[in-house]
Amino acid sequence: MTQTRASADGGRRAPGRGARRTDLAAFLRSRRERIGPEDVGMPPGPRRRTPGLRREEVAQLAGVGVTWYTWLEQGRPINASPQVLDAVARTLRLDPAEREHLYALAGVTRRPVAVDPAEGLPEDVPAILDRLDPMPAAVVSARSDIIAWNRAYATVFWCVPRVPPSERNTMWLAFTMPPCCNPIANIEEQAHESVAIFRYRYSRHMDDPGWKEFVQRLCAASPQFARLWATQDVAPPRPCDKVFRHPAVGEIAMRSTGLDLTAAPGLRMIVYNPVGEQDADRIAHLLAHPREAAAALPDHRH
Template sequence: MTQTRPSTGRAGRAAGRGARRTELAAFLRSRRERISPEDVGLPPGPRRRTPGLRREEVAQLAGVGVTWYTWLEQGRPINASPQVLDAVARTLRLDPAEREHLYTLAGVTRRPLPVDPAEGLPGDIPVILDRLDPMPASVVSARSDVIAWNNAYAAVLWCLPRVPACERNTMWLSFTLPPCCNPIANVDEQAHESVAIFRYRYSRHMGDPGWKDFVQRLCAASPEFARLWATHDVAPPRPCDKVYRHPAVGEIALRSTSLDLSAAPGYRMIVYNPVRQRDADRIAYLLAHPREAAAALPDHRH
């Protein structure tokens, strides 16, 4: 009996793209048909043969060409930028799951919609952070803004509660704090790689003015960051060792693991595992003796 082997290689990839385009066409039609002209402030007009908006109306509201949108909905192999897909998603009133589905079907790298820190993280995440004690853990944005942390992380990165909220960013702290007040002991050792990883993430947010402004401010504040940024080196994220220094106990070596948060797109939880028992013991001391730990900290501010 003759058996048919699954398609592989170029043919398989082409079949996958074709299937996505077919699914994309059906998905866009279904989303368009559920929106009435009145929903988007358009006059109802004469009797319509099909429910919902017409293609030309979607194109007009999204600010794209009628021919381009027609081809997109027909599943033709055309290019679609994230900005244009965003406009289509807004016009069709897609929720976050539908928006992600649109990006996947269009074969475009998704720009996640970040959680608004003012609205708070999903309720389970702070609970998880607390239960990870005495293992240091934090939640950070793609730009390395520290959004939430547990007691162990605050004990190790002891400068965090002492700096303004706008400076609670691990890249900013690494490159702008002077040695006397910088709890990160191996900044020089990891500077090149950390900037290369930061550029890797930056490339996924090229159109975000907040990222551009942050890089400009950090270049102005740190000649070393500016020098490394000018190399244009890039590296993918990976687990790495961090060495922190606390005046009360000395150095604490930790290995970081980054976990993307599906409940908070655009954010990740970083968990720090002590490298040796000695490092775990030093964290335990800081948590058990907060007054002694605080008394050992520098009493000046920069």
């Protein structure tokens, strides 16, 4: 593993960094001292004067130089890459909260690790989704994979329950569903900004093969997406105005708001708020008359 080099600032520390380095040194020592050599498959060796692993043992297990790790634990002003800190964190068996604390103390910006949808949602999230009815709401990943949704969302974005799980992605559905079956009425108006926001999220996952493969598939499936993706435009996430179309009631105008789930990094809850009373009434009508709503949907397949 490539090590980082000591800072060339002659030992000078930026204002405010001294206290953070002191905290970093104390934190690393405390985490090192709680792990015994037998915990990592190393022989206990001769009698130890202090508990836990020695500094050279941590360095060896993490694949970094002894001098570099010693300086890090001493709070010296050296630089550390996320990859090297990841190795130290694994060696010290840090949990997610401890890892984030380590990166903050080291002054390293680290992207949160996305939750694996297979591991399930935090236990309160499904109940929150249900209680948001009649406001449509869903939980999606950073890549816009639809993980869970409530009854109102399935009623308005009616194609979601009808497609295979591999296609339950808001970007995929928006750009590949033909006009006759696309529940988003203003896709032409929203397309450019949607792709720019998606690139903003993509830039934080560029090393993930799954993201690259998804973009390639979507470019192949949608000439419109491919053309907009080629512009290289990027925009930060923000609330968006969307107009849904349901054959039973017509158009429903809503504003979407994304809420990050702190208990599940990488996931966010999208909540749709009806713009006017007529829009709210149309959602209420669909929910009150599910058979009528279902009977009005297209019965053909693409």
